Amino acid sequence: MKSEFTQPIGKISNINGQCIPLIGNDTDTDRIIPARFLKCVNFDSLGESVFEDDRKTLKGKHPFDLEENKNASILIVNSNFGCGSSREHAPQALMRWGIKAIIGESFADIFYSNCIAIGIPCFTLPKKSIEEMQNYCNNQFLFLEIDLKKSLAKSKDLNFNLEIRESSRKMFLTGEWDATSTLLDNENLIENKFTQLPYIKFNTNLL
Amino acid sequence: MSQDTLFDKVWDLHKVSSLPGGSDQIFIGLHLIHEVTSPQAFGALKDKKLKVKFPERTVATVDHIVPTDNQSRPFKDNLAEQMIETLEKNCLEHKIRFFNIGSGNQGIVHVVAPELGLTQPGMTIACGDSHTSTHGAFGSIAFGIGTSQVRDVLATQTLAMNKLKVRQIWCDNKLSKGVYAKDLVLHIINKLGVKAGVGFAYEFAGPAIHELSMEERMTICNMSIEGGARCGYINPDEKTFSYIKNKLYAPKNEHWDRALRWWESLKSNENSIYDDVIKLDASKVEPTVTWGITPGQSISINQQIPLLDELSPNDKLVAEEAYEYMSFKPGQLIKDTPVDVCFIGSCTNGRISDLRVAAKVLKGKKVSKNVKAFAVPGSEKVATKAKKEGLDQIFKDSGFEWREPGCSMCLAMNSDKLIGNQVSASSSNRNFKGRQGSPSGRTLLMSPAMVAAAAINGKVSDVREFIN
Numbered sequence: 081m082k083s084e085f086t087q088p089i090g091k092i093s094n095i096n097g098q099c100i101p102l103i104g105n106d107t108d109t110d111r112i113i114p115a116r117f118l119k120c121v122n123f124d125s126l127g128e129s130v131f132e133d134d135r136k137t138l139k140g141k142h143p144f145d146l147e148e149n150k151n152a153s154i155l156i157v158n159s160n161f162g163c164g165s166s167r168e169h170a171p172q173a174l175m176r177w178g179i180k181a182i183i184g185e186s187f188a189d190i191f192y193s194n195c196i197a198i199g200i201p202c203f204t205l206p207k208k209s210i211e212e213m214q215n216y217c218n219n220q221f222l223f224l225e226i227d228l229k230k231s232l233a234k235s236k237d238l239n240f241n242l243e244i245r246e247s248s249r250k251m252f253l254t255g256e257w258d259a260t261s262t263l264l265d266n267e268n269l270i271e272n273k274f275t276q277l278p279y280i281k282f283n284t285n286l287l
Numbered sequence: 288m289s290q291d292t293l294f295d296k297v298w299d300l301h302k303v304s305s306l307p308g309g310s311d312q313i314f315i316g317l318h319l320i321h322e323v324t325s326p327q328a329f330g331a332l333k334d335k336k337l338k339v340k341f342p343e344r345t346v347a348t349v350d351h352i353v354p355t356d357n358q359s360r361p362f363k364d365n366l367a368e369q370m371i372e373t374l375e376k377n378c379l380e381h382k383i384r385f386f387n388i389g390s391g392n393q394g395i396v397h398v399v400a401p402e403l404g405l406t407q408p409g410m411t412i413a414c415g416d417s418h419t420s421t422h423g424a425f426g427s428i429a430f431g432i433g434t435s436q437v438r439d440v441l442a443t444q445t446l447a448m449n450k451l452k453v454r455q456i457w458c459d460n461k462l463s464k465g466v467y468a469k470d471l472v473l474h475i476i477n478k479l480g481v482k483a484g485v486g487f488a489y490e491f492a493g494p495a496i497h498e499l500s501m502e503e504r505m506t507i508c509n510m511s512i513e514g515g516a517r518c519g520y521i522n523p524d525e526k527t528f529s530y531i532k533n534k535l536y537a538p539k540n541e542h543w544d545r546a547l548r549w550w551e552s553l554k555s556n557e558n559s560i561y562d563d564v565i566k567l568d569a570s571k572v573e574p575t576v577t578w579g580i581t582p583g584q585s586i587s588i589n590q591q592i593p594l595l596d597e598l599s600p601n602d603k604l605v606a607e608e609a610y611e612y613m614s615f616k617p618g619q620l621i622k623d624t625p626v627d628v629c630f631i632g633s634c635t636n637g638r639i640s641d642l643r644v645a646a647k648v649l650k651g652k653k654v655s656k657n658v659k660a661f662a663v664p665g666s667e668k669v670a671t672k673a674k675k676e677g678l679d680q681i682f683k684d685s686g687f688e689w690r691e692p693g694c695s696m697c698l699a700m701n702s703d704k705l706i707g708n709q710v711s712a713s714s715s716n717r718n719f720k721g722r723q724g725s726p727s728g729r730t731l732l733m734s735p736a737m738v739a740a741a742a743i744n745g746k747v748s749d750v751r752e753f754i755n
Contacts (some may be wrong), residue, residue, distance in 0.1 A: 103604075104604065104605070104608065105601065105604050105605050106481055106482070106581050106583075106605050108581075108717075108719045110698075110717070110719045110720070110721060110722050111719065111720055111721065114721055114726070115698045115699055115700045115722075115724070116699070116700065116724070118323050118351075118700060119352060119364075119366035119367060119370060119700065120366070121326040121327070121330070121369065121370065121373050122326070122327055122330060123327060133720070133721045133726035134720075136726060137726065137727075158604075159482060159601070160481060160482035160485070160515065163481060163482065163515065163581075164417065164512075164513075164717060164719060165416075165417050165698070165717075166324070166415060166416055166417040166419075166431035166432060166433055167323075167324065167433070168324065168327075168415075168433035168434040168435060169434075171433075186482060186485060187485075188482070188485060188515065189485055189486065189515070189517040190417055190430075190431050190432065190433060190512075190517060193432070193433060193436065193448075194433035194434075194435065194436075197433060197435035197436060197439075198435055245449065246308070246309055247306070247308035247309040247310040247449060248308070250307065250308040250309065251308045254307070254308075256307070256308070258435075259435075259436075259439050259446075259447045260335065260337070260438060260439050260442050260443065262306060262307070262447065263312055263439055263442070263443040263445050263446075263447060264337075264442065264443055266303055266304050266312060266445075267443075269303045269304050269312075270303055270314065270340070270443060270444060270445055273301070273303045273314045274314065274341065274444070277300070277301070277314065277316065278409070278545075278546075278549050279316060279407060279409060279410060279538075279546070279549075280316075281542070281545075282407075282538035282542040282543075282545065282546045283407075283536060283538060283542075284539075284542065285535075285536055285539070286343050286344070286405075286536060
């Protein structure tokens with residue numbers, strides 16, 4: 081794990097880094113960060129425990145333990161990555177280990193929103209392209225330059241047109257991916273909506 | 288794009304604005320919190336110098352970390368004690384209603400909110416927990432969120448979200464004897480796959496769904512997320528309304544009549560448009576058991592664990608991983624697999640009807656001496672009711688341990704854990720690697736009745752042989 085962790089802030093338009101391939105479908109968030117590490121009131125020390133049980137099982141051969149991957153920051157995964165529990169601890173642990181972007185065949189919904197909310201862009205590519213990347217990484221380093229404006233990933237040998245949800249892409253480019261202040265801008269609309277909802281009046285005993 | 292479904296109506300009603308990026312700002316009618324995913328959100332509010340906008344629209348309880356053997360304070364586990372203290376402090380400071388241990392209303396958040404009448408049709412409900420989809424059983428639109436989104440709901444009572452597509456899952460006929468809601472939902476997830484629901488809300492409908500009790504409907508919606516759908520719901524009907532009536536937070540007097548009229552109007556129209564429709568025959572479903580490491584890897588009790596060749600190319604990779612982790616051979620029968628631990632509980636199957644069904648199987652029988660079995664009621668209310676009906680005694684007489692309410696071994700954030708590579712027969716929702724607290728522990732998901740049958744025989748069994 082890298083010691084110089086800093087939380088992303090503001091506009092995110094370019095991410096350059098070495099790729100780390102992780103092969104497997106349906107990788108759930110219990111595997112990304114086992115539940116026992118959720119006994120905490122902040123996220124600070126999660127980075128070192130990312131994939132703890134998988135890493136122990138593979139005795140040093142897990143991609144997150146390989147010396148050659150220690151500076152990697154772009155995670156390459158297969159389909160339905162991050163399924164299961166809603167724990168934001170999973171992307172927080174990946175981020176604290178050093179992951180800045182994820183490229184995969186597909187992502188689970190809650191995991192995807194959690195990544196966007198903390199500043200980790202998630203891109204999708206067809207299975208064939210993901211496998212091409214993962215195979216490439218078998219023999220050599222894959223350094224990607226990701227350009228969010230063009231949704232493009234470039235390297236020495238390979239180029240990919242990345243897919244990303246348009247709303248997420250715009251949020252990163254404008255720096256408005258930390259949603260709280262955007263949502264608070266509509267304070268009057270929120271108050272109006274509150275008074276219009278029928279059930280607010282039914283549930284007088286909640287007040 | 289879907290039109291005139293309950294999902295569309297509720298979404299449109301709660302839409303506050305269209306956000307610059309293209310997502311919608313959605314008002315959240317009810318926010319539920321617990322000790323695991325909220326402390327960092329309160330921390331963020333403090334950092335941003337923000338207040339909780341509508342404290343009365345957030346309700347808290349404690350469930351994941353509570354011990355189920357001895358709940359006296361301070362908890363033996365310091366970290367668990369620290370988490371409950373943090374929640375107590377945050378609720379006090381922000382004037383949030385908190386159902387603590389001993390209040391009579393504590394329990395698993397998805398068991399507690401419906402039994403208090405907090406969960407109602409037409410609401411949007413969010414909680415930092417993926418099984419929030421449970422509340423969709425009442426015709427609310429309910430989904431799990433992460434901690435940053437918990438922060439957003441606390442600060443603004445709204446969320447930035449992209450509207451989901453709607454898939455109707457139409458279940459014809461009805462379930463046969465000895466087959467339960469859990470079997471049906473495991474069957475659905477197996478047929479559609481664990482990622483089919485990504486980007487979708489699932490509307491469960493049809494005669495077989497209509498036939499289900501509210502608690503069974505909660506089991507179905509609870510596991511939508513295991514099929515990839517963040518949100519699952521069922522159109523409200525007479526059963527929904529009579530379940531809610533007279534609950535603590537249910538609308539009262541003239542409000543009740545107005546609520547009923549409004550709830551009636553929310554149902555999906557007969558000519559609603561769906562993004563997708565799937566039909567299946569519920570009468571064909573048999574008692575179902577998972578054999579692998581995803582909730583989609585399940586088979587009927589009399590089937591063999593699938594051979595690699597029988598699986599689609601996409602499923603092969605995870606199947607190979609599953610054979611190895613579970614130490615199962617392709618082609619092996621699941622029936623008669625020895626089990627070490629039997630667990631009845633969780634937000635999927637820890638309600639009173641689940642305990643009744645299991646107790647019926649256990650009555651007059653003994654748990655196999657090779658098995659450690661325990662039952663964990665989903666809430667203090669469930670526990671009280673069970674004791675009143677004498678269910679706790681039936682469990683204890685059979686050799687089950689009777690515990691205090693909590694999430695227990697569903698996710699093992701407490702002292703209830705598998706040891707080594709033990710095999711559990713579990714009424715919970717996830718059979719992921721390591722899910723039940725041991726990095727090599729193995730979980731077989733099944734209905735509470737099937738767990739009871741497995742406990743008696745010490746091995747995976749067909750509950751129909753017990754109830755005929």
